[in-house]
Amino acid sequence: METGTAPAPVPAPAPAPAPEVEVAVSPAVDAGDRERLLHGTHHDPHAVLGAHPVPGGIAFRAFRPYARAVTVVSGELRAELHDDGDGFFSGLLPLREVPAYRLLVSYEGNVHETADAYGFLPTLGDLDLHLIGEGRHEQLWQALGAHPTTHQGVTGTRFAVWAPNARGVRVAGSFNFFDGTGHPMRSLGSSGVWELFVPDLGEGELYKFEITRPDGSRTLRADPMARRTEVPPATSSIVTASRHEWGDEEWLARRAERPVHEAPFSVYEVHLPSWRPGLTYRQLAEQLPAYVKDLGFTHVELMPVAEHPFGGSWGYQVTGFYAPTARLGTPDDFKYLVDRLHQAGIGVIMDWVPAHFPRDDWALAEFDGRPLYEHSDPLRAAHPDWGTLEFDFGRREVRNFLVANAVYWCEEFHIDGLRVDAVASMLYLDYSREPGQWTPNEHGGRENLDAVAFLQEMNATVYRRCPGVVTVAEESTAWDGVTRPTHLGGPSGFGGLGFGLKWNMGWMHDSLEYMSHEPVHRKYHHHEMTFSMVYAYSENYVLPISHDEVVHGKRSLVSKMPGDWWQQRAGHRSYLGFMWAHPGKQLLFMGQEFAQGAEWSEAHGPDWWLLDPAYGAESDHRGVRDLVRDLNAVYRQAPALWQLDTDPAGFQWVVGDAADDNVVAFLRYDAEGTPLLAVSHFAPVVRHDYRLGVPDDIPAWHEVLNTDAARYGGGDVTNPDPVKPEATAWHGRPTSIRLTLPPLATVWLRPA
DSSP: OOOOOOOOOOOOOOOOOOOOOOOOOOOSOOHHHHHHHHTTOOSOGGGTSEEEEETTEEEEEEEOTTOSEEEEEETTEEEEOEEEETTEEEEEEOOSSOOOOEEEEEETTEEEEEOOGGGSOOSSOHHHHHHHHHTOOTTGGGTSEEEEEEETTEEEEEEEEEOTTOSEEEEEEGGGTTOGGGOBOEEOTTSOEEEEEEETOOTTOEEEEEEEOTTSOEEEEOOTTOSSBOSTTOOOEEOOOOOOOOOOHHHHHHHTSSOGGGSOOEEEEEOHHHHTTTOOHHHHHHHHHHHHHHHTOSEEEEOOOEEOSOGGGTTOSOSEEEEEOGGGOOHHHHHHHHHHHHHTTOEEEEEEOOSEEOOOTTTTTTTTSSOSSBOSSHHHHBOTTTSOEEBOTTSHHHHHHHHHHHHHHHHHSOOOEEEETTHHHHHBTTTTOOTTSOOOOTTSOSBOHHHHHHHHHHHHHHHHHSTTOEEEEOOOSOOTTTTSOTTSBOTTSOBOOOOSEEEOHHHHHHHHHHHHSOGGGGGGGTHHHHGGGGSTTSSOEEEEEOGGGGSTTSOOHHHHSOSSHHHHHHHHHHHHHHHHHSSSEEEEETTGGGTOOSOOOTTTOSOGGGGOTTSTTHHHHHHHHHHHHHHHHHHHHOGGGTTTTTOGGGEEEEEEEETTTTEEEEEEEOTTOOEEEEEEEOSSSOEEEEEEEEOTTOSOEEEEEETTOGGGTSOOOOOOSOBOOBSOOBTTBSEEEEEEEOTTEEEEEEEO
């Protein structure tokens, strides 16, 4: 019997797989997403709304509160979506890919056709988000805020806002009746930035951001990056784009030719809303450049023009850091004013306020429900003097907001300089604070290290990006190195702050104190006029007679002077002559150029009626203004008065200790060694044959300016003929001259 292995059974063929059947899903927004969208807490509405491939085709979802119907339109295709209630509409179309489509939205009484806001990619790229995250986006205004643009071939406006603590952000505006429900923004990763492109939306639309705070409550906020705002007290931001065509190319090309501290720099300080009340930016552009040019000032300094809610703050409590105040016109109108000033040869300095901001609940305070722009420590956040909030200079995004703002004004508005307000309040942790109200820094000191780093970064960035621009510190303490470059250390251990110039508050305080004394008492205060030269070269200084000195009971400049009206005007003129000759740049507040007697009021501005020919004392005021014009004219023509302002080689005392005579005399030199002799006599008597030691290499001196000249309203005690030196040693010099010194006057002489 034959044996063997039985053959293995042949397996039955496997059944063919059943064809896959796509099970269509409901296109409606699910309950969770629906709830978050309704309550403004959705971080990614684009993932839900719009058109999305799903099993069975393409799901279309729209969130259109108050709409009666929504229809998808794509070529010949028209498909009405199902009304899912609460403003939600959805539909599933048997398509293989998302088509180009628009939405036809029917409201009661009208039909609106538009592209779908939730069918677009983000308008911010990875580089923008990276730079924002690093705090290094030097043109931040181009990334955040509202910008009319064309995106993926569609015109509209892109919105972006930094609100890292928000649970959700929506855009509310005139285009949706300020109900942001239907315009939720998406969060872009971990950047804290929320973004939305709204198609078919353009310039002129009002908007705000509706922010859902961490606690679920909501707040309506103006855009921190708004480039245009409503006229206060209205507070909405406005979508805007610039169309101004600049005509100041020649000015910008020449601006950086000479360092500011080696150039003439004579500044007229202006509060634009009250200089001539009622004028717009464009009307000011027809009057201000001509006035300033006629008087010979090299620059104007504008008190803050950034948007602020309360006019009585004079602009120093800013809510719209990127928007010129709408009180006087549009951003392009302000550009027109700057342009016209440049075309007249006048530089534009702008007061800039990065120290603090007001607590208005529609602006920056607790912007997204928690301290964001302000310091998280309430004691550090509260500014003790002004009831405002201090910026958190240690937070990189906040520092970026401010550094980019400084660059913004210089690049977008061609501003030539930033005068930085209240620097001292930024530098010191204990500024205006009692013990127990402040915490020392990590080294146990009182310096605000974050503010130091911010100011250094701001100055370094502005000087790198904007050739010819100058930054000026209003800093009232003896902080070391305010105008030292940031890379150079000093005895304090800090690098310099990097400013170009610093206001000399010590000179201002001391010299005004001296002038306020009756002449008979001035000999006991003589040091107040000479002490400034002890530290004159410690910084690059500006001598400021600013708005702060002529308000709140301090009296106008002429009214600070003792004596009768003649003596007051003479003191005023002699002081201006001393100021223009003293090392340092000059700044004079409006109204003081014609000896206005009243304090300045932002409500009515300078007392221009004093210059009305019909006014009996008009010549008194016109004479002072004529002096200011001549001071500026001689100043510009005499490099000795500005070329070596920051170099001790440009100054020599002739006599600094003539206290009994109330006389101060010194020489100023230019880079070639050519001198100018300035003699100030602060007594109300004439001094004949007053002897002054002078260099022996000048054959004769000629009087080029005398503040007692008759045309200025003085007694016309002058030195009309060339004054020749005599071989009589005086004041430590081998030769001397004899002058007639007018009462309460300053005299300038140059080599004949």
